[in-house]
Amino acid sequence: MNKVLVCPAWNEEGAVGDVVRSAVANGYRIVVVDDGSLDATAAIARRCGAIVVQHPMNLGVGAAIQTGFRVALRAGADAVVQVDADGQHPVEQAQYLFDALSDSVHMAIGSRFAENEALRPKGMRGVAMRRLASHASNVAGVRITDASSGFRAISRPLLLQFARRFPSSYLGDTFGALLLASRLGFGVIQVPVEMRERQAGEPSTGAGRSALLVVRAIASSVTDETRGGRGWQKK
Numbered sequence: 069m070n071k072v073l074v075c076p077a078w079n080e081e082g083a084v085g086d087v088v089r090s091a092v093a094n095g096y097r098i099v100v101v102d103d104g105s106l107d108a109t110a111a112i113a114r115r116c117g118a119i120v121v122q123h124p125m126n127l128g129v130g131a132a133i134q135t136g137f138r139v140a141l142r143a144g145a146d147a148v149v150q151v152d153a154d155g156q157h158p159v160e161q162a163q164y165l166f167d168a169l170s171d172s173v174h175m176a177i178g179s180r181f182a183e184n185e186a187l188r189p190k191g192m193r194g195v196a197m198r199r200l201a202s203h204a205s206n207v208a209g210v211r212i213t214d215a216s217s218g219f220r221a222i223s224r225p226l227l228l229q230f231a232r233r234f235p236s237s238y239l240g241d242t243f244g245a246l247l248l249a250s251r252l253g254f255g256v257i258q259v260p261v262e263m264r265e266r267q268a269g270e271p272s273t274g275a276g277r278s279a280l281l282v283v284r285a286i287a288s289s290v291t292d293e294t295r296g297g298r299g300w301q302k303k
Contacts, residue, residue: 069223071166072145073098074136075118076129076241077153081107083266087151088116090159099139100153103132109153119143130236137222137231147223150241154266157219161261165221174226174254177212177246178219178261185213200243208250212258215243219261226254 073096077084084100091098100113104126114120121139123132133150140148147169149162161178168176181188181201188194197216204215216239222230226249235244250256 069166069169070144070146071096071162072140072143072148073151073159073162074133074140074148075100075113075151075153076103076132076136077101077105077109077113078103078126078129078132079105079107079109080153081105081109081112083155084109084153085112085116087153087155087157087159088113088118091151092117094159094162096159096162097143098151099136099143101132101136101139103127103129128236130234130241133241134231134234137227137234141227141231145227147221148227149221150218152218156263156266158262158264161219162221164259164261165219168257168259169221169223170255172255173257174223175246175249175256176221177214177256177258178217178263179212179214179258180217180261180263181213182258182260200239204243204246204250207247208256210256210258212246212256214258215246217263218242219263226252 073091075087075098077100088098088100098118100118100120102110102113102120102122104123110120110122119139121135123135137148147166149165151157151159151162157178165176165178188197200215201213204212218241229252230245235241235248237244246256
C-alpha cells in the first residue's frame with residue numbers, strides 16, 4: 069500500500085516543522101497544503117522535507133484537505149492519513165490507522181475517547197462532541213466516540229470520491245465526511261489513539277462558538293438526509 073500523509077496548514081509556522089520532520093523520520097511522504105498562510109508555514113514545511121502546495125488565499129480546511137487528496141493521488145497514494153499541522157496528532161500512530169483499513173473498511177477514525185470517555189472535555193464543548201458522536205454512530209452503524217477527530221485514514225475508492233468533492237462547511241472535513249462516507253456505503257471504523265495538546269499557536273474557534281457551530285452542523289446533516297444526500301454517487 070502506497071501511504072501518504074496529508075496536512076492542511078494555516079499560519080502554523082510554530083509546529084509544522086516538527087510534524088514534517090516526524091513524518092520523514094517515520095518513512096512517510098507528507099503533503100502540506102498551505103491555505104493562504106501569512107507566516108513562514110510553507111517555507112518551513114518545504115525545508116523540512118514536505119511536498120508543499122500553496123493556496124493563494126485562505127479557502128478553508130475542507131478545500132485544503134481536498135487539494136491534499138488530489139496531490140496524494142497524483143503521487144500514487146492508495147491511502148492517506150490526515151494529520152493536523154499543530155502537532156496534536158502523533159505521526160508515529162498513523163500506522164495504527166493505516167492497519168485498520170481493509171477491503172471493507174475505507175475510513176479509520178482515530179479516537180481519543182474510544183478507551184476512556186472521561187477524557188472528553190467538560191461543559192458545552194463536551195456536550196456538543198457527545199451529540200456529534202451519537203449522531204455519527206447512528207448513521208455509520210458502528211460506535212463512534214470522536215466524530216470531530218481529524219486524525220483519520222482514508223483509502224481508495226473513498227479517497228477518489230473525496231478528491232472530486234469534499235464538504236467545505238464547518239466540521240465538514242471530519243463529521244460531515246464521516247456521514248457522507250457512511251451514507252455512500254463505505255466502511256467506517258474507529259481506532260484508539262492518543263493525542264497531544266496543540267504544540268503552538270491558537271485554535272481558530274472558541275468553545276462557545278464551536279458548540280453553536282456543532283448544532284448547525286447536525287441540523288445541516290439532517291436536512292441533507294431529507295434530501296437524500298443529492299449530488300453524491302458511489303462510483
